[in-house]
Amino acid sequence: xxxxxxxxxxxxxxxxxxxxxxxxxxxxxxxxxxxxxxxxxxxxxxxxxxxxxxxxxxxxxxxxxxxxxxxxxxxxxxxxxxxxxxxxxxxxxxxxxxxxxxxxxxxxxxxxxxxxxxxxxxxxxxxxxxxxxxxxxxxxxxxxxxxxxxxxxxxxxxxxxxxxxxxxxxxxxxxxxxxxxxxxxxxxxxxxxxxxxxxxxxxxxxxxxxxxxxxxxxx
Amino acid sequence: xxxxxxxxxxxxxxxxxxxxxxxxxxxxxxxxxxxxxxxxxxxxxxxxxxxxxxxxxxxxxxxxxxxxxxxxxxxxxxxxxxxxxxxxxxxxxxxxxxxxxxxxxxxxxxxxxxxxxxxxxxxxxxxxxxxxxxxxxxxxxxxxxxxxxxxxxxxxxxxxxxxxxxxxxxxxxxxxxxxxxxxxxxxxxxxxxxxxxxxxxxxxxxxxxxxxxxxxxxx
DNA sequence: GTCTATAAGCGGATAGAC
DNA sequence: GTCTATCCGCTTATAGAC
Numbered sequence: 205x206x207x208x209x210x211x212x213x214x215x216x217x218x219x220x221x222x223x224x225x226x227x228x229x230x231x232x233x234x235x236x237x238x239x240x241x242x243x244x245x246x247x248x249x250x251x252x253x254x255x256x257x258x259x260x261x262x263x264x265x266x267x268x269x270x271x272x273x274x275x276x277x278x279x280x281x282x283x284x285x286x287x288x289x290x291x292x293x294x295x296x297x298x299x300x301x302x303x304x305x306x307x308x309x310x311x312x313x314x315x316x317x318x319x320x321x322x323x324x325x326x327x328x329x330x331x332x333x334x335x336x337x338x339x340x341x342x343x344x345x346x347x348x349x350x351x352x353x354x355x356x357x358x359x360x361x362x363x364x365x366x367x368x369x370x371x372x373x374x375x376x377x378x379x380x381x382x383x384x385x386x387x388x389x390x391x392x393x394x395x396x397x398x399x400x401x402x403x404x405x406x407x408x409x410x411x412x413x414x415x416x417x418x419x420x421x422x423x
Numbered sequence: 424x425x426x427x428x429x430x431x432x433x434x435x436x437x438x439x440x441x442x443x444x445x446x447x448x449x450x451x452x453x454x455x456x457x458x459x460x461x462x463x464x465x466x467x468x469x470x471x472x473x474x475x476x477x478x479x480x481x482x483x484x485x486x487x488x489x490x491x492x493x494x495x496x497x498x499x500x501x502x503x504x505x506x507x508x509x510x511x512x513x514x515x516x517x518x519x520x521x522x523x524x525x526x527x528x529x530x531x532x533x534x535x536x537x538x539x540x541x542x543x544x545x546x547x548x549x550x551x552x553x554x555x556x557x558x559x560x561x562x563x564x565x566x567x568x569x570x571x572x573x574x575x576x577x578x579x580x581x582x583x584x585x586x587x588x589x590x591x592x593x594x595x596x597x598x599x600x601x602x603x604x605x606x607x608x609x610x611x612x613x614x615x616x617x618x619x620x621x622x623x624x625x626x627x628x629x630x631x632x633x634x635x636x637x638x639x640x641x642x
Numbered sequence: 643g644t645c646t647a648t649a650a651g652c653g654g655a656t657a658g659a660c
Numbered sequence: 661g662t663c664t665a666t667c668c669g670c671t672t673a674t675a676g677a678c
Contacts, residue, residue, distance in 0.1 A: 246464035369627035376599035408588035415634015
C-alpha cells in the first residue's frame with residue numbers, strides 16, 4: 205500500500221485495543237477537522253482533546269507528540285485522497301472514465317472537504333511530510349494514468365492537450381469547492397450540499413474537461 | 424479603493440518616512456514570503472526580521488504586533504489579487520476578454536505565487552481577516568462581472584453555464600499552479616517559468632474555458 | 643487508561659539605554 | 661531608529677499518583 209516513499213512512521217503508540225481504539229478514532233477525527241482548518245502550528249492539542257472528549261494528557265497518552273498525531277492523520281487520510289484516481293482504467297470509455305472521476309472528486313469535495321484542505325495546506329507549506337509520497341506513490345500513480353491517457357490520445361479517443369494538465373485541472377476545479385468553500389458560499393450563497401448547485405457545478409466542470417479532452421483546438 | 428467592507432486597519436505605526444520607509448517595504452516583502460508559505464501562526468516574527476535584515480525588536484518598532492504586520496501584508500497584496508478581474512469589461516469580445524483574463528491570472532501565478540498562496544491560506548482558515556472583503560468589495564466586483572457575463576449569454580455570445588462557475592474555474596486552474604507549485608513540479612519536473620510549459624498550460628486552460636463558455640453542451 | 647500537577651521552552655512583546 | 665535585556669504567557673510534554 206505504502207512503500208519506501210512513505211510518510212515517516214511515528215513511534216508506535218499503545219494499540220492494546222479496547223475502548224481505547226475508539227478513543228484513537230475520535231482523536232484522529234477531531235485532529236483532522238482542526239488541522240484541515242488551522243494547520244499544524246495553528247492548532248492546539250487541547251482543542252483537539254476537547255473535541256474528542258478527552259483531556260490533553262490523555263490525548264498525549266495515545267499520541268506521544270503533536271507531530272506524531274499530525275502524521276497519523278496524514279497517513280489515515282492519504283488513501284482517501286489517492287483512491288478516486290485509481291479508478292480511471294483502460295476498461296472504460298475515456299469520456300465515461302473522466303465523467304466518473306469528476307463525479308467522485310466532486311463528491312469527495314462535498315463529503316470530505318477536510319481531506320482536501322489538509323493536503324492543500326501541507327503542499328502549500330512545501331510538503332515537508334509529503335514530499336516522499338509526491339515523489340513516490342503519487343508520482344507512480346499519476347505516471348500510470350498519464351500513460352493511459354496518452355494511449356487514448358494515440359488512438360484518437362482523446363484531445364491533444366498534455367494529460368498532466370487534464371488531471372491538474374480536474375483536481376483544481378473539484379478541490380476548489382472544498383478548499384475555498386468559504387469564498388464560494390460567500391459569493392454565491394450556496395454549497396455543494398445543495399443538490400442543484402452540485403449538479404450545476406458538475407456540469408460546468410464536465411464542460412471544461414470536455415473542452416480540454418474532446419473538442420478540436422482553436423487556431 | 425477599499426470601502427466599509429475593509430480589512431480592519433491596524434493602529435498606525437510610525438510613518439516618519441526616511442530610510443525607515445525602505446525598512447518597512449523590506450519587512451512587508453519578507454513577511455509576505457513567510458506568511459504565504461507557513462501561514463500566520465506557522466511564521467515566527469524573528470524569521471521575518473532576519474529575512475528583512477533587522478532585529479526582531481526593530482521589526483516590532485515598525486509593526487507593533489505580528490497580527491498588525493499580517494494585516495498590513497494582506498492589505499498591500501489585496502489590490503494585486505483583485506486587479507486582473509477588473510479588466511474584464513463590456514468593451515471586449517467575450518472570447519478575447521476571457522483569454523486575456525486567463526493570461527493575466529497565469530502570469531500572476533508565475534510571477535506572484537505568494538499573493539495567491541497568502542489568500543488561499545487565509546480563505547482556508549475561514550477568512551477571519553477577509554470575510555468583510557469577500558462579502559463586500561470582492562462580491563461587488565464579482566457581481567458586476569457576472570452580470571456582464573449574463574448579458575453576453577443573453578446575446579448568445581457565451582455558453583449556458585452559470586457564470587460564477589466560469590470565474591471559479593479560471594481561478595482554480597490558474598491559481599493551482601501557484602498554490603500547488605511544489606506538487607506540479609514534483610510530478611512534471613516543470614514550472615511556469617519554463618516558457619514552453621507556461622504556454623502548454625495556458626492552452627489547456629483556454630481549452631477548458633472554451634468548453635465551458637463556447638461549445639454546445641452535450642446531452 | 644485517566645487524572646493532577648508541573649516542568650520546560652518558545653516566541654511575542656515591553657522597558658529603557660544609546 | 662536601533663540595541664540589550666528581560667518579562668510573561670501560552671502550549672507542549674513529562675512525572676507520578678490513582
